[in-house]
Amino acid sequence: MTPITTINVELCSACNKSCWCCGRRKREKENPDIIKTYGNMPIDMVKDIARQLPDGIFVHLHWNGEPLLYPQFGWAVEAFENKYTHITTNGKLILKKLDEVRLLDTMAISVIENDPEADAQYEMLKQYCHILNEGLMPLPHTVLRLNGNVDDKRYRELLVPIAKRILHDPMGSFKYTAPPTLPETGVCQDMLHHPAIDRHGNINICVRYDPKGLGAIGHVSQGIMNVLDGKTRREYISLHIQGRRNEVPLCASCQYWGVPTSR
Numbered sequence: 001m002t003p004i005t006t007i008n009v010e011l012c013s014a015c016n017k018s019c020w021c022c023g024r025r026k027r028e029k030e031n032p033d034i035i036k037t038y039g040n041m042p043i044d045m046v047k048d049i050a051r052q053l054p055d056g057i058f059v060h061l062h063w064n065g066e067p068l069l070y071p072q073f074g075w076a077v078e079a080f081e082n083k084y085t086h087i088t089t090n091g092k093l094i095l096k097k098l099d100e101v102r103l104l105d106t107m108a109i110s111v112i113e114n115d116p117e118a119d120a121q122y123e124m125l126k127q128y129c130h131i132l133n134e135g136l137m138p139l140p141h142t143v144l145r146l147n148g149n150v151d152d153k154r155y156r157e158l159l160v161p162i163a164k165r166i167l168h169d170p171m172g173s174f175k176y177t178a179p180p181t182l183p184e185t186g187v188c189q190d191m192l193h194h195p196a197i198d199r200h201g202n203i204n205i206c207v208r209y210d211p212k213g214l215g216a217i218g219h220v221s222q223g224i225m226n227v228l229d230g231k232t233r234r235e236y237i238s239l240h241i242q243g244r245r246n247e248v249p250l251c252a253s254c255q256y257w258g259v260p261t262s263r
Contacts, residue, residue, distance in 0.1 A: 003054070003193075004054075004057060004193050004194065004195060004228060005057055005058065005193045005194070006057060006058040006059075006060065006193060006194045007053065007057060007058075007059055007060070007194065007195055007196065007197065008059075008060040008061075008062065008063045008194075008195075008196035008197065008207045009041070009046070009049055009059055009060070009061055009063075009196075009197050010041065010062060010063035010064065010065060010196070010197065010198045010199040011040065011041050011046065011061050011062065011065070011067050011070040011073065011076055011199065012038075012039070012040050012041070012062075012065040012066060012067055012069045012070040012199065013037075013038045013039060013040075013063070013064055013065040013198070013199045014038040014039065014040075014065050014066065014069055015038075015064075015065050015066045015069070015090075016066050016069060016090070016092055016093070017066065017090045017092060017117070019090075019112055019115070020112075020114065020115075020170075021112060021113075021147070021148070021167055021170050022170060023169075023170040023171045023172065023209050023211065024064060024209075024211075025170075026170050026171065027211060038065065039199060040069075040070055040071065040199060041070075041199040041200075041201070043072050043075060043076065045201055045220065046072075046075075046076045046079055047079045048220065049197060049201075049220055049224065050079040050080045050081070050083070052220070052223065052224045052225065053080070053083060053224065054225075055082040055083060056082070056083065056084075057083055057084070058083070058084045058085075058086055059080050059083045059084065059085050059086070060086050060087065060088070060207075061073075061076060061077065061080075061085060061086070061087050062087050062088055062089070063196055063197075063198060063199075063207060064198075064209070065199070066089060066090055066092075066093075067087045067088075067089060068087070068089055068092075068093040068094065068097050068100075068101070069093070073097065073100045074099070074100035074103055077100065077103040077104055078103060084105045084106070085103070085104050085105050085106075086104060086105060086106045086107060086108070086140075087104060087107055087108070088107075088108040088109075088110055088145065089107065089108070089109055089110070090109070090110055090121075091109040091110070091121060091124055091125065091128070092121075092124070094107075094109070094124070094128055095124060095127060095128060098131070098137060098139070101139065101140065102137060102138055102139050102140065104140040105140055105141065106140050106141045106142070106143070107140045107141070107142050107143070108142070108143045108144070108145045108163070109125065109128075109142065109143075109144055109145065110145045110147055111144055111145065111146050111147065111150055111155065112147045112148060112150070113147065113148030113149045113150050113167070114148075122154065122155075125144070125155075125158055126158065128142075129142075129158040129159065129160055132160065133159055133160075142160050142161075143160065143161045143162070143163050144158070144160055144161070144162050144163070145163045145164075145165060146162060146163070146164045146165065146263070147165045147167060148165075148166070148167040148177070148263070149263070150164075152164070163260070163262070164262045164263040165260060165261065165262065165263060166178045166180070166261050166262070166263050168255070168256075171209070171211075172208065172209050172253060172254065173208045173209065173254045173255055173256035174253060174254060174255045175255075176255060176256075176261070177263075178261065178263070179261075180255055180256050180257055180259070180261045181257060181259040181260070181261045182257050182259075183257055183258065183259055186243060187240045187241055188206070188240055188245065188251065188256070188257050188258045189257065189258025189259055190205075190206035190207065190208070190256070190257075190258035191205060191206060191236060191237055191240050191245075191248075191251070191258065192237065192240075192258070193258070194206055194207060194258060195207075195228060195233075197220060197224070201219050201220040201221065202216050202218075202219055203216065203217055203218045203219060203220060203224065203227045203228070204216055204217065205217055205233060205236055205248075205250065206250070206258070208250065208254055208256060210250055214249040214250040215249070215250035217230065217232045217233055217236075218230065218232075236248045236251075
């Protein structure tokens, strides 16, 4: 079985920002009770996952929620010793949680087009990047992720790397504003190398938005590597390699190939 190189572990499924391009926000408008299901992964589960994962892989400590809302964030990062740790965050809490953020290896801060909070976020970014660039505190390697049609002029002045990303439909990875990058192998790289675990411990084949749970293949209690090496994932990978990804339930409506596409 092809080894994984990356995995997302959802510490927290709640979020403190209402992005217009977020599918979860659209679902919340239709069914407000969904919000009651949001919460945190038990810290004992976090530690159990950390023990099960192989050393040397990238662990993204987020999925659909805002990771810095996790009340034991610093402890969670420290649990993943001998792994590389990363988060993608909206940045609203990074100044308040610098002592915990500094424990990470890398971090991406999302900036979205037409964000009514863009100016306030930029002022926060200026403070953070000053601390980072002046070496006032050891902080993770930080990238600004500009999502959609964001003018990068003022962000370039912050002197940190910029990654530009195209937007897709809020309800899933389709209807991209530009064609997603297709790997030369014709096989989704996320299917091969990048599963995810939600805050309940459910293991998914990838980290794409999956409100119906179509990509769920097991639970951490069954043994993470046992699930990833199991029959279901093997069959899904085989279908991808045969050019039949449309026969995989989650992949049938997905246009993403596991390769981030720049704007």
